[in-house]
């Protein structure tokens with residue numbers, strides 16, 4: 713059977729690696745953080761929900777072929793798991809990314825650092841053709857990362873998701889093609 717080796721992607725300050733059951737305390741810090749989940753369709757988690765999430769991530773890591781790559785983002789200096797990043801692998805070499813971090817770690821470049829590493833992996837190692845991501849139109853931090861990666865806003869879905877405070881929310885869709893990634897100055 714086709715076996716995917718465990719993921720381990722290193723950046724100057726971070727290690728993107730597989731989750732382990734020992735990550736539960738750190739994961740619960742960001743998964744129960746009201747600010748972190750503000751624009752998400754999950755959370756804030758109870759302890760039990762965090763445990764279930766972690767179990768699902770560990771389970772998905774053994775699915776072959778690997779279609780869901782959910783990784784812990786570990787801060788190298790302190791060893792803390794500060795958040796998570798996800799790469800979804802779809803037919804026709806399409807892929808999508810998503811990420812979330814505890815609010816104590818925001819605005820220090822970690823979100824971009826991790827997103828850049830997984831984007832490089834998707835295009836350069838996995839041969840992805842198109843990478844896409846979505847976010848709540850109010851989530852300026854999230855689309856700032858997408859735009860810094862070189863993603864282009866392809867459109868806005870109107871009122872496609874229930875809003876946390878009732879009613880509906882709009883969603884931006886961003887995309888980046890392999891040839892656009894390759895033509896970036898900092899591409900590998």
Ligand SMILES: CC(C)(COP(=O)(O)OP(=O)(O)OC[C@H]1O[C@@H](n2cnc3c(N)ncnc32)[C@H](O)[C@@H]1OP(=O)(O)O)[C@@H](O)C(=O)NCCC(=O)NCCS
Pocket residue numbers: 747748749751752795810811812813814817818819820821822823824825846847848851852853854856857860
């Ligand atoms: C969105 C999120 C991932 C950003 O992570 P981060 O580590 O703070 O981002 P970085 O520090 O790497 O910043 C990357 C760029 O975004 C900008 N940015 C970050 N947060 C911002 C905000 N709230 N508003 C505007 N710009 C923002 C930074 O200034 C930086 O741009 P620059 O390099 O040109 O100055 C983080 O706020 C988060 O985890 N939020 C909660 C979960 C979430 O919403 N995830 C996305 C779901 S779609």
